[in-house]
Amino acid sequence: MKKRSPSVEKTAETRKRITLAALNEFNQLGYANSKIASIAVSAGVGKGTIYSYFETKEKLFEGVIDYLIEDTYHPIQSNELTDNVSVAAFILQQMLPAIDNIESAGRANIARLVLSEGKNFEHIRELYEQKIYQPGQVELQKLIQIAIDRKELPPDSQPEILTVLILAPIWMGIVHNGILSPHQAQNIRTLFEINIRNIFCSASTPC
Structure with a gap:
């Protein structure tokens, strides 16, 4: 048979x-x-x-990597932004759930692995960049341009630079908590929220 x-x-x-x-x-x-x-x-x-x-x-x-994207990460998508939600609020709504489980889901350790071994294993660095890092940057740049068009950000804002600044607290938290000072861990969610407020919020454009 x-x-x-x-x-x-x-x-x-x-x-x-x-x-x-x-x-x-x-x-x-x-x-x-x-x-x-x-x-x-x-x-x-x-x-x-x-x-x-x-x-x-x-x-x-x-x-x-595919499992992490599908089950624990859910990358931000600029086309899901609606007219009645500010870009800053949308970024927080979409990214905070993924930030909250970044350690428990294992994504932070995978990011640290890429940082520590990416030079010796170029394919894992390229894979991480192509599937996680670069797509997130592209979507954030689109959102920043929308914020500029809506006058939620100054007209001379630079999307590429602001994208790096938006992501910086996540990477700083990953490095700080797992490598530099694991016994004095920082709350990555708090770092991210404060950074978004500093980038987007002012007296003329409250969050």
Whole structure:
């Protein structure tokens, strides 16, 4: 008899189990020290099963990034802004939930991994830039231009520079909390909210 293939649900469940085991392994050991065999044990599958879903460790890391985007990150989309909401309020509404779970979801550790190992493994840096960092920058630049057009920001504001400034507290919090001073962690949400107020709010354009 012909062996029946696993159901779609079982295949998706196995893939997610592998992905979560890989996320934990990468977060605990870094990229270089993570081993497919160890991930397989954690996921409760054979090593060959992992390769049937992800051909290489690089592809497995990409699977982890895709999981983080789909399940815990939800990137900001400028086309979801409505006329009755200010750009500053929209950025807070859209980004604060992702900031609140940045540590618990494992995204902060993955960002720190990219910072520490990206020079030695260029493909993980490029992957992170293409899938997370650059798309977020593009959408924020669009939002900043909308804010300029609406006169929510001064006409001489520079979208590329302001985008970096908007993201700066997130990256500073990631570095501060995980590398520089983990015993005196800062609240990234608070850093982000204060920064948005400083960028967007004034006597003429209250938030």
